[in-house]
Amino acid sequence: MQNEGKLEKNLIDRNMLSHLFQSILIVLLFVQSSTTVLQVTRSYSLNHLMIPICLLILAIIYSFSERLVVSIKSIVAFLILILVIFISVILNPSSTSLFSEIESTINNYFPIVLLFFVSAFRPKEKESNAFSLLISFGCIESFIGVLQFMLKNPIFPTTIDGVSIVSSIYYVPGIGGTGDQSALIGHYFVRASGTMGSGLGLGVLCLICLSLCYNIKKKRLRIFIETLFCITIVLTLTGAIIIGLVFYWILKFFMSKKIKYNSIIFVLFWFLGLMSQFIIDLTPQSVLSLFPTVLSRLNGIKYYSSLLRFDFLTILFGSNFNNRWASLANQVYDLNNRFVVDNFFVYNFFSIGLIGTALIAISQFISTRRVVRPSTINVNLVAVNFSFLAMGFANNITYAIGIGGIICFFMIGEYNIQGRSQRRYL
Numbered sequence: 001m002q003n004e005g006k007l008e009k010n011l012i013d014r015n016m017l018s019h020l021f022q023s024i025l026i027v028l029l030f031v032q033s034s035t036t037v038l039q040v041t042r043s044y045s046l047n048h049l050m051i052p053i054c055l056l057i058l059a060i061i062y063s064f065s066e067r068l069v070v071s072i073k074s075i076v077a078f079l080i081l082i083l084v085i086f087i088s089v090i091l092n093p094s095s096t097s098l099f100s101e102i103e104s105t106i107n108n109y110f111p112i113v114l115l116f117f118v119s120a121f122r123p124k125e126k127e128s129n130a131f132s133l134l135i136s137f138g139c140i141e142s143f144i145g146v147l148q149f150m151l152k153n154p155i156f157p158t159t160i161d162g163v164s165i166v167s168s169i170y171y172v173p174g175i176g177g178t179g180d181q182s183a184l185i186g187h188y189f190v191r192a193s194g195t196m197g198s199g200l201g202l203g204v205l206c207l208i209c210l211s212l213c214y215n216i217k218k219k220r221l222r223i224f225i226e227t228l229f230c231i232t233i234v235l236t237l238t239g240a241i242i243i244g245l246v247f248y249w250i251l252k253f254f255m256s257k258k259i260k261y262n263s264i265i266f267v268l269f270w271f272l273g274l275m276s277q278f279i280i281d282l283t284p285q286s287v288l289s290l291f292p293t294v295l296s297r298l299n300g301i302k303y304y305s306s307l308l309r310f311d312f313l314t315i316l317f318g319s320n321f322n323n324r325w326a327s328l329a330n331q332v333y334d335l336n337n338r339f340v341v342d343n344f345f346v347y348n349f350f351s352i353g354l355i356g357t358a359l360i361a362i363s364q365f366i367s368t369r370r371v372v373r374p375s376t377i378n379v380n381l382v383a384v385n386f387s388f389l390a391m392g393f394a395n396n397i398t399y400a401i402g403i404g405g406i407i408c409f410f411m412i413g414e415y416n417i418q419g420r421s422q423r424r425y426l
Helices: 002-033 036-040 044-063 072-091 098-108 110-120 132-151 199-215 219-235 239-257 259-282 292-307 312-317 321-329 344-369 379-391 398-411
Strands: 068-070 121-123 170-172 176-178
Touching: 002 044, 002 110, 002 132, 002 199, 002 398, 044 110, 072 098, 072 110, 072 312, 072 344, 098 110, 098 321, 098 344, 110 121, 110 344, 110 398, 132 199, 132 219, 199 219, 199 239, 199 379, 199 398, 219 239, 239 259, 239 379, 259 344, 259 379, 292 321, 312 344, 321 344, 344 379, 344 398, 379 398
Parallel strands: none
Antiparallel strands: 068 121, 170 176
16 A cells, blocks of 8 residues: 555656646747747747757656557658658748758747657656646736737837847737838837737737636636736737637537537538638639728738649648748738738648648647547637637638647546546547
């Protein structure tokens, strides 16, 4: 009995340390995806070291696990994704070196790549409810964001050597978001962005933290933190993240009543997303002109569609768009007035093709089913992952899909504290 007690205590200590490093890894993924802090401190070398640091933290997490569950299917998917990235760059090189482009693409898709890796090598340990560090990080960022909005001041530098390191943190009524200070004539707002570099970046962080607040035991504290995150999301003045918040609450309520329809919702989102380019092409311009904000996004998709070639290989493997879009945009527009592709589905189709985009869908499907069981469902995590898809029609949120999926794997372990196996269901 005494030996069993010591064994259980050791397992608990190992799990606590593992959960701490899980939170650290998620925080680092947000920093890696929004490198404003690193740029402000001019830590360019640290910026290049973010991926190795994340991999080191993941190795530490694995070291605390008793065993790993190896998934051959996930390993194959992981290798295919890496291969797609290489082929996309090789088929459509830009003006930079091949190594730089591959590094840039892996950096852009690192949360997705890491998600497949975690799916391929799953740590066996107790279920994790310890994301207090991540929630604390979200609270600090939220307070900074609220101050930015109230003071109408970004607080942190927005440019380095004349180059902008933030994305549209100003909001001018009637015009919309902009990063150009010369456009700030008359009445304007400063979006809540924290150190994430954009309202969208802070909003995604708050939305993920909001989905984890159910673990806070003290009711008043939980309500206060949830309210803080909701207010911060609104103060980002970013339509996509506000839509994501609305969808989160709607889906959370709906899924708690109709568990069996989760797969239908997932397939519907992805089907509409993959068909969005064709829907855009078939929609009359007179209809699109009724929605100016939507029209600007759709014009960006049409503009790049006219410049990219779509043959068999590029449809399958993409056009290396994530490395080429800036040079394509500058053919017509200057830095502050160029078209962008604010659509998650189309952006990934342009970048890594149909195969790469399908792999992202598979990664989200695999991770989301981890928190769905026959009798119970973690509606918070499922709802937040599905709300990212709703946001994806208006912004590129690829990194959010990866981070949300990794959290799903960390939240649901393979074994309980006694080591008994627990089956997971779709």
